[in-house]
Amino acid sequence: MGWLWAIIVGFVLGLIAKAIIPGKQHSPLWLTTIFGMLGAIAGNALARAFGVEATPGVDWTRHIFQVIAAVVIVAVGDRLYMATLGKRRQRA
Template identity: 70%
Template sequence: MTWLWAIIVGLVLGLIAKAVIPGKQQIPLWLTIIFGMLGAAAGNWVASGIGVADTKGIDWIRHLLQLAGAVVIVAIGDRLWVAMRGRGKGTT
């Protein structure tokens, strides 16, 4: 069940990140989910590092850090995806 929640959170964060980033992202949905999951993990890591991982009530700061992580990872991942796909198309 933990993996199911990780996939759902990755999907939601990845899609929100794609909506926040200006322009059209060219990464496929499966990569959006993976990048969203990585962003959530990065946000949790930062939240633990600054001591806001577990608070009373809703962990708004942790959730914002997760979203920020997803935005950064989706933006970087999209640029890498475009660079790799563009290079592969030009060589054939």
């Protein structure tokens, strides 16, 4: 069940990150989901580093860290995707 939640959270975070980033992103949905999962992991690590690992109620601070990390990872990942695989697909 843990993997299912990781995929769902990654999917949602990836879509939120794509909505926040201006312009069009070219990475496919499965890759955006993986980027979102990485953003959740990185956001949790950042929250832990800042001492807001667990708070009573909803962990808004942790979620904000997750969204910020997902935005950065989706933006960088999309540029890397276009620099490698994306250019070959545009020529075809």
